[in-house]
Amino acid sequence: xxxxxxxxRVRGLGAGGGAVVHHWWLQRVTAVASLFLVLWFVFxxxxxxxxxxxxxxxxxxxxxxxxxxxxLVVSVxxxxxxxxxxxxxxxxxxxxxVIALLAxxxxxxxxxALALFSVxxxxxxxx
Amino acid sequence: MASRxxxxxPRPLSPHLTIWKWRVHMAVSIVHRVTGHALAFGAVxxxxxxxxxxxxxxxxYRLFQDIVFSPLGVVVGFGLTWSMFQHMGSGIRHFIxxxxxxxxxxTSRRMALATFAFSAIATLAFWAFILLGRGY
Numbered sequence: 142x143x144x145x146x147x148x149x150r151v152r153g154l155g156a157g158g159g160a161v162v163h164h165w166w167l168q169r170v171t172a173v174a175s176l177f178l179v180l181w182f183v184f185x186x187x188x189x190x191x192x193x194x195x196x197x198x199x200x201x202x203x204x205x206x207x208x209x210x211x212x213l214v215v216s217v218x219x220x221x222x223x224x225x226x227x228x229x230x231x232x233x234x235x236x237x238x239v240i241a242l243l244a245x246x247x248x249x250x251x252x253x254a255l256a257l258f259s260v261x262x263x264x265x266x267x268x
Numbered sequence: 269m270a271s272r273x274x275x276x277x278p279r280p281l282s283p284h285l286t287i288w289k290w291r292v293h294m295a296v297s298i299v300h301r302v303t304g305h306a307l308a309f310g311a312v313x314x315x316x317x318x319x320x321x322x323x324x325x326x327x328x329y330r331l332f333q334d335i336v337f338s339p340l341g342v343v344v345g346f347g348l349t350w351s352m353f354q355h356m357g358s359g360i361r362h363f364i365x366x367x368x369x370x371x372x373x374x375t376s377r378r379m380a381l382a383t384f385a386f387s388a389i390a391t392l393a394f395w396a397f398i399l400l401g402r403g404y
Contacts (some may be wrong), residue, residue: 169366172359179352187397192333194326201322210319221308226299256316259323 160260164223169219178213198263207264222249296380300358302350313347346395353390357383 189200200206210267222245229241288294314336321332335341361379364370368380 172363176356178358179356183352183394187394194322194329198322217312221304222310224301224304225308228305252312252316252348256319259316259319262323263319268276 168220171216171223174212174216175220178209178216181209182213201263202258207260210260211257212258214253216253218249218253222246228259230256232241291377292380292384293376296358296383298363299354300362303358306348306351307355310344311352314328314345314348320379329392342399346391349394350391353394354387357386 185200185206190196201210225245226242229238229245233241318332318336321328336345361370361383364379370376
């Protein structure tokens, strides 16, 4: 893994080990996925004939809507968790940073669980 | 036993926002972070609430719609939609810059301006479509 020379270390993973590259790369992967999924979401919402309860539920119940919606939740939530982490690491230090990162994880996972459960409940309920 | 290290005096911080002349490249970079956080703590909450209200039944969904399509709700929604398109545009700018392109001054300035133009047009088009096309 390029431990021999300084160039090798720069080309490899640097001071943060693999975690920094992994973070950077995942932010790009989730950015590409979110770009397509959010565009799909925006166009689908705009093209729905009505946003009333019955037609929205009927729409969300389709497999080709519920599955992209779940993927959107995973991609967007993962992406913003990485982005907010960078901001917290820029501006907070010491124990404040630890607490804020913990709160960020709780926030992300709680909202993601609510969103995913809601999609599945609508999609899987008899109707 | 090693004693607890004494904290060194705080290092001087660069006055990064106050001493530089504002340029569009720096504005788009700062706005990328600000809009990202508006989305992470605003749009994402409304999105999860929308899904939860759909899963909770027509009464809850009616409450959600009443709040989101209230005048204040539309203003917030407009701002978050702009944030989404602006973050999308500056995100695509980041993809281009990640590939090593667009760093010369003219292109860099053009791309930064293009993100603002894109977000303004896309936001207006989206809301015109939603409000005028549907008659809410």
